Amino acid sequence: MSDINIYGSDDFTPDGSIYGSVMIAGAGDIRGNLNCMTLKIMGAGDVCGSVNCEGDVTIAGAGDIRGDLSCKSLKILGAGDVSGKVTCEGSVNIAGSGDISEGVECENLMISGSGDIGKGVVCRGKVTLSGSGDIDGDVKADSVSVSGSSDISGSISAQSVNFGGTASVRGDVSCEKARISGCSEIGGLLNAEEITVELGDIEIEEIGCTTLNVVDSGNRVSAGKKGFGLVINGKTFGIGPNNNGEGHLECRVIEGDDISLVNTSAETVRGRNIRIGEGCDIGRVEYSGELSVDPESEVGTQVKI
Numbered sequence: 122m123s124d125i126n127i128y129g130s131d132d133f134t135p136d137g138s139i140y141g142s143v144m145i146a147g148a149g150d151i152r153g154n155l156n157c158m159t160l161k162i163m164g165a166g167d168v169c170g171s172v173n174c175e176g177d178v179t180i181a182g183a184g185d186i187r188g189d190l191s192c193k194s195l196k197i198l199g200a201g202d203v204s205g206k207v208t209c210e211g212s213v214n215i216a217g218s219g220d221i222s223e224g225v226e227c228e229n230l231m232i233s234g235s236g237d238i239g240k241g242v243v244c245r246g247k248v249t250l251s252g253s254g255d256i257d258g259d260v261k262a263d264s265v266s267v268s269g270s271s272d273i274s275g276s277i278s279a280q281s282v283n284f285g286g287t288a289s290v291r292g293d294v295s296c297e298k299a300r301i302s303g304c305s306e307i308g309g310l311l312n313a314e315e316i317t318v319e320l321g322d323i324e325i326e327e328i329g330c331t332t333l334n335v336v337d338s339g340n341r342v343s344a345g346k347k348g349f350g351l352v353i354n355g356k357t358f359g360i361g362p363n364n365n366g367e368g369h370l371e372c373r374v375i376e377g378d379d380i381s382l383v384n385t386s387a388e389t390v391r392g393r394n395i396r397i398g399e400g401c402d403i404g405r406v407e408y409s410g411e412l413s414v415d416p417e418s419e420v421g422t423q424v425k426i
Contacts, residue, residue, distance in 0.1 A: 122138075122140065122141045122158070123138075123140060124140065124141045124143070124144075125140050125142075125151075125157075126146065127145045127149040127151070129148070130147055132151070133151050134153050135151065135153045135155050135170075138156070140155070140156065140157040140158070142157070142159050143157045143161070144161045145161070145166035145168075145182075146163045146164045146182075147165075147166060148164055148165045148166055149164075150166050150167045151166065151167070153170045154171045154172070155168055155173070157172070158174065158176050159177055159178070160178045160192075162179070162181065162184035165183045166182075166184050167185045167186070167187060168184070168187065170187065171205060172186055172188065172189075172190045172191070172192070174190070174191065175193065177192065177194045177196070178190065180196070180197045180217075180219070182200075182201075183199055183200045184201050185204065186202070186205070187204045189203075189205035189208070190203050190205060190206070191208045193211050194210070194211040195207060195209055195213045196214045197214070197215045197217050197218070197234070197236070198216050198217045199217045199218075200217055201219050202220040202222070203219070203222065203223075204223070205222065205223045206221075206225070207221050207224070207225045207226070210228065213225055214233075215232045215233070215235075215254070216234045216252075217234045218234055218236070219235075219236050220237045220238070220239075221237075221239065222240070224239065224240030224258065225238055225241075225243070225244070226244075227242075228246045229246040229248075230249070230262075231247075231251075232249070232250050232269075233251045233269075236254045237257070238255070239257045239258065241256065241257070241259045241261075242256055242258070242259075242260045242261070242262065243261045243262075244260070244261065244262035244263070245262075246263050246264075247264045248262040250268070250286075250288075254271050255274075256271070256273045257274045258275045259275035259277070260273055260277045260279070261278045262277075262279045264283070265277055265281075266283045266284075267283070267305075268285045268286045269286045270286055270287040271286070272289045273292075275292045276295070276309065277292070277295065277296070279296045280298070281296055282298075282299045282300070282301075284301045284305040285300075287303060288303065289308075290306070290307045290308065293307075294307055294310070294311045294313075295312045298313060298315045299311060299313040299315070300317045301325075302319035302320075302323075302338060304322040305321070305322075306323075306324045306325075307324070307325045309327070310326065310327045310328075311325050314330065314331045314332070315332050316330045316334070317334050318333070318336070318370055320370060321338065322368065323368070323369065323370045323371070324370075324372075325370070325371070326373055327372065327373055327374045328372055328374070328376065329377065330377040332378060332379045333375065333377050333381065335381060335382045335385055337368060337383050337384060338368055367400070369385070370385040371387075372386070372387045373387065373388050373389070374387065374388060374389045375387050375390045376390075376391045377393075378394070379392065379393065380392045380395045381396040381398065382395075382396065382398055382401050383398035384399070385401045385403070386402045388403075388404045388405065390403050390405070390406050390407070392407075393410040394411045394412075395412050397412075397413065397414045397415060398415050399415045399417050400418065401415070401419070401420075403419070404421045406423050407426050
C-alpha cells in the first residue's frame with residue numbers, strides 16, 4: 122500500500138488501488154475515483170471523482186471533491202466543497218468555508234464557520250450550528266442546536282431542539298423538548314412535549330404541546346424582520362418586538378395542556394389550564410380547566426369547553 126504526496130502542479134490518476142496516506146500540498150489534481158486510508162488537502166488541488174476513505178479527510182487548503190465522499194470523519198478548516206453526498210462514520214466539522222451538495226449522513230455535524238448543505242441531513246447524534254449554516258432539506262438528528270445563523274428549508278425531527286441565535290425553519294419542528302430564544306422563525310408547526318420560549322423576536326406559525334412556558338428574557342430587540350401579520354380584535358399585528366422593544370412571540374394557533382404566556386399575540390389559544398400574563402393580545406381562548414388573564418392584556422372571546 123503506497124502513499125501519494127502531491128507537492129507541485131502535476132496531476133495524479135489513480136489506478137484503482139487502495140492507497141495509504143494521500144496528501145495534496147501543491148496545486149495538482151487527482152483525476153479519478155480515489156480509495157485511500159487518509160486524505161489531506163493542504164494546497165489548492167481537487168479530487169475529480171468520488172472518494173472512499175477508511176480514515177479521516179481534512180481540507181485545510183482550498184480544494185474540492187467532485188463526487189461522493191465516504192470516510193470516518195471530515196474536517197473542512199480551509200475552503201472546500203463536496204459536489205456529492207457525504208457519508209461519515211463519525212463527525213463532519215466545517216470550521217472554514219464548505220458546501221456539500223447532495224446531503225450528509227454522519228454521527229455529529231458541526232458548523233462553526235460557513236457552510237451550506239443541500240439535500241438534507243441525517244445525523245445519529247448532534248447537529249450544532251454555531252456559525253453560518255444553511256441546510257436545504259430536512260434535518261433528522263438526536264439534537265439540534267442553533268447559536269449562530271441558520272436557514273433550514275425543510276422540517277426538523279429530533280429529541281431536543283435549542284434555538285438561541287438567528288434560526289429560520291420553513292417547515293415543521295417535531296421534538297420532545299424545545300427551547301426557543303433569540304431571533305427565531307418557524308414557518309410550520311412546532312410540536313413538542315415541553316416547550317420553553319425565552320422572548321426575543323420569535324415567530325411561530327403554530328404550536329402544539331403538553332406544556333408551554335413563555336418567559337421574558339429581559340433582552341431588548343430591534344425590529345426589521347417582516348412576518349405574516351395577525352388580525353386580532355380588529356387590529357393588525359406584524360412580526361417583531363412590541364413598541365417598547367421588548368421581546369415578543371407571534372403565533373397563529375397555540376394548543377396544549379398547560380400554557381403560560383407573556384408578551385404574546387395569537388389568534389387562538391386552546392388548552393386545559395391557561396395563564397395569560399402581561400403584554401398579551403389574544404383573539405380567542407378556549408379552555409377546559411382554569412383560566413387567568415392579566416388585566417393589562419387583551420383577550421377577545423373566552424370559551425370554557
